[in-house]
């Protein structure tokens with residue numbers, strides 16, 4: 001296939017509803033063998049199975065090609081349709097074949113596409129692509145066997161490399177983002193090799209993540225090279241220190257309960273001044289608009305300054321990033337860090353890992369902000385970008401390395417990073433970093449040659465959720481006397497988010513979504529769905545409904561992911577349809593609403609998702625569609641999350657929870673998510689239970705202050 005594979009996608013116009021199943025036998029070969037027909041079939045395209053849903057929305061919707069908007073026979077030319085700005089450089093798409101805007105997942109009425117390669121010719125009555133600017137969703141060629149799940153087994157299982165090796169059979173189309181990728185195809189693209197998505201299945205199925213290293217992104221192994229070089233972030237001071245305002249509930253943080261467990265915990269601090277940071281850091285804190293510490297900062301900063309290992313759990317959006325960055329930087333400044341200089345092998349003092357590319361980039365920007373004006377140089381490397389670019393960033397000097405695990409291991413394998421000087425190892429979203437998806441990579445990291453033992457380095461873990469079983473795994477990484485800080489209830493939702501659970505069946509979800517979004521107007525909204533394909537599908541559907549929408553998920557090229565996030569951040573596309581890849585950590589100003597179109601399979605993922613709103617004392621709303629056909633297992637943990645956050649619990653949800661009652665349940669669909677305590681509870685250490693506004697000696701009776709809203 002040539003570079004312009006799939007340029008001419010043709011959608012047969014006569015069907016009125018969407019049919020997902022792709023029947024292989026209906027392919028017809030064009031002159032070059034790449035022209036396919038797609039016929040209607042019955043389907044349950046949202047299934048996870050490899051043959052059903054797999055073929056949902058290959059191109060057109062899925063791969064972002066033409067999606068007709070006209071009736072039969074009309075030529076669609078919806079280039080740059082305004083509602084589709086978020087899909088950037090994709091092809092146009094219209095409505096042909098979807099006359100009632102009906103995209104019934106379970107509908108088996110006719111949907112017939114013809115994909116034709118190379119010559120731009122069109123099948124009967126169909127329109128061809130309309131240039132740039134239309135929806136560009138996932139690519140995936142024609143999915144000859146590719147999976148549709150966000151957590152794709154095939155990606156996760158195909159790694160062929162050794163410890164640092166990375167092999168990825170996936171092929172892509174052009175590096176310009178306009179051609180498509182076929183996992184099983186013979187793509188001869190121009191270098192748009194799609195980096196592995198960080199989030200994928202593990203053996204257990206949903207909601208486990210895998211490292212991007214599985215299958216690799218180094219670009220130096222099999223498969224087309226990744227050529228994407230992310231644009232450098234703005235260098236001017238205003239941009240570096242741009243921030244949003246804390247919200248009306250920021251001061252209420254002071255009443256939240258904080259529990260510190262472990263031996264000899266240093267007392268909390270109440271102000272930045274008490275931290276005794278150097279002047280440059282204080283200036284940067286002021287320029288960032290921070291005047292007051294959040295609870296997790298009050299407790300974590302002195303602990304880290306005292307050189308202790310830490311596992312900290314605090315609600316979403318409550319400032320965990322600064323809680324580790326500031327004391328690490330303070331140490332570095334105090335220790336007189338050597339100014340970075342060009343070297344072929346860099347030896348950073350600090351390594352920070354996080355599970356997604358966007359999140360690690362965000363952490364990097366925070367590190368850059370707080371280290372502004374110092375000689376500390378932070379560098380970020382992540383998958384889906386050109387490996388050479390990562391190397392170039394590193395060799396220029398690197399004190400703080402922010403990395404996704406796969407890219408980190410690749411770079412270590414290339415001997416561009418030495419670990420001997422590592423003094424601080426930070427796992428953000430630590431429960432994710434230690435679970436079955438990333439845990440193996442993390443273990444490899446700490447056993448890499450040169451990596452100081454846990455006794456010789458300081459290891460810090462942060463998250464809003466910390467299931468007990470993951471806490472236990474963390475012992476391998478932490479000194480035995482680590483301190484555990486729990487701000488509020490471990491795994492609890494942020495109380496600044498007003499949570500609503502609606503009972504909505506699968507086939508009513510889209511209608512309900514549109515209704516809600518129309519009421520919301522232009523307020524920024526994240527819509528979470530279960531699978532990558534569904535993300536494209538819903539995004540396309542919303543565009544059809546003239547709701548400016550973009551999407552982010554693991555099958556989009558990295559440039560597209562970044563473009564989508566940019567369009568959402570700046571308000572160009574106020575609706576972002578996302579998979580769980582965007583559930584954690586992302587700190588986007590003014591996200592007023594989160595809609596769980598599909599509930600996640602675990603309650604902790606729910607907590608992270610809704611935490612994209614209601615950040616830093618601001619308020620937000622989360623609406624979740626609960627489908628009794630598939631979500632009953634979440635009823636019990638949901639009731640707990642809602643009541644802990646003092647939200648209304650619908651009677652019907654309580655009934656379902658009651659009828660599905662699991663004795664001994666402690667809040668999780670998969671275990672003790674609500675480990676409200678340090679799992680070392682039985683150890684002989686000392687616990688202190690305080691409110692965030694008081695130091696240990698000042699703390700009032702915690703029971704009196706349980707309510708903090």
Ligand SMILES: Nc1ncnc2c1ncn2[C@@H]1O[C@H](COP(=O)(O)OP(=O)(O)OP(=O)(O)O)[C@@H](O)[C@H]1O
Nearest residue numbers: 290292293294316317318319320321464585587616
């Ligand atoms: N002390 C502070 N004063 C004002 N703003 C703050 C303070 N601490 C953090 N922030 C801001 O609050 C926002 C949320 O912080 P951050 O992203 O670190 O939260 P988080 O706890 O890591 O959330 P998540 O659990 O979702 O990852 C950021 O915009 C950050 O700049």
